[in-house]
Amino acid sequence: MKITLLAYSEFDGSAIIKLDGRLELVRPPFKSGNIASLDEKDLRYAILHLGFLSSALEYDSWVALIEFLNDKVREAGKIRGDDLSDVDVLRTLIDVAPHEALERYLDRVRDEFIPSRKLDHAESVLLTMIESDAVRESKTLTQKITQLLRSVMEARHASLVRKYRHEDSLFESLQRKGRLDEAHAMGDRIRRTQSVFAFAD
């Protein structure tokens, strides 16, 4: 497969490519449904009026092409001083998100992220949400987020308790079998050699 990149936008990674003799527009989120057929006039219009940059680069895979487009957006964003960190993008979206979208996401945190122990992710989203002025204006949302943050803390605590119980049971098991010194020595060996494969010697 040979993909020729004919033009691309540094603003958002939209690109006009030539594949099997056809001109196509690809754009984020770079899924197959986001490809549209174009012609030569569109290419001219994009370069002359939409700020697309002309190119003749060739790629042998979609992955390589999309990596290039993302790199170009990142570089251009850096020059413009645009922060593309996950948190900043999330914060910007939260500020303008409709309440239904925020509510829907909070339901996912409750029903999906907390039960599956994606606690760091859940906590980070909740904290970003609660920092938003738009969210703080809604009492319902603030209460829901506070409640979910509490649930995250409880889930984290429960998880720690489980971990300590597990460690305690391991300790008791080693002690019962008289292998505590052996385990201790193995720990020393791993530290000394800085390799977990030390236990295989």
Place this chain on the structure above:
Amino acid sequence: MNLFEVARANGPRLEERGAEILSSLHPESRRKIEEFRIWIFEEARVSINLPPAVLAELTSGETYRNIYESAAEQAVLSGRQKDEILRERLGKYYNRRIAFDMAFSNSEKFRYGVLNAGGAGLTAKFGVFCAVLNKDFLEPSEDMAYLPNDSLVCCFDELGVFDKNRAKRLAASNSHRHWLATIKHAVAVQGIPKELWVQDIVKDDDYIEAIFTSPVSLESLGEVRILKTRYDELWHMAFDDLARKRSDAEKALMKAFARILKAVREGRISLEVLP
């Protein structure tokens, strides 16, 4: 050569040609074309198509930059020559763009738009925003010219050589934009109902190009239009799964979209979502 003076000088000739066409028509057709001419004069404005990031920049107080201004800015940042950057950016269109622009004075300030009497302009394929400039933006503007198609098409001969005389003959001033549209669309308009005129004025490969030099900022914009299909697509991308993992390109697009939504919410721009 000053394009805008040329366009102004063409006024009487365009008016004469338009009147000739009108007088040659059957009274019923003449009445319809006359209605079209008045409709263009009263309704048509200039639109420019803006990628979300550029519109977002305008909402933050920046001004719209044409290719020369963008290249000059990049030259400062990179230390490269402006012309080298332009060549690289425009690729195979460099020669035509430069041939046209360099024939006219002050052309590094040229901004290109489209005469638009409704609809989302040429945005369907690229999913960009169509920013319609204020009516006030047009009225006092002396530096405004219109051509019956893309300047890089209608001002070049079959061999791709710039034809200065053709450009001189075709240009219309702001006060005669309705005559240019009448001459161009007289035949087509007779056969289509009024509600389809909007689509006939701006088609994918056929439109009336507007060239002007006034800077474009947020204050210059009347309304901003986008097709519903694209708006919904952006909306779903943004809010269906707020915190999902995104590529940098998607993040940049989403930030721009969010900034536009914020400007709409704060009343800084008026957004029209078209079916």
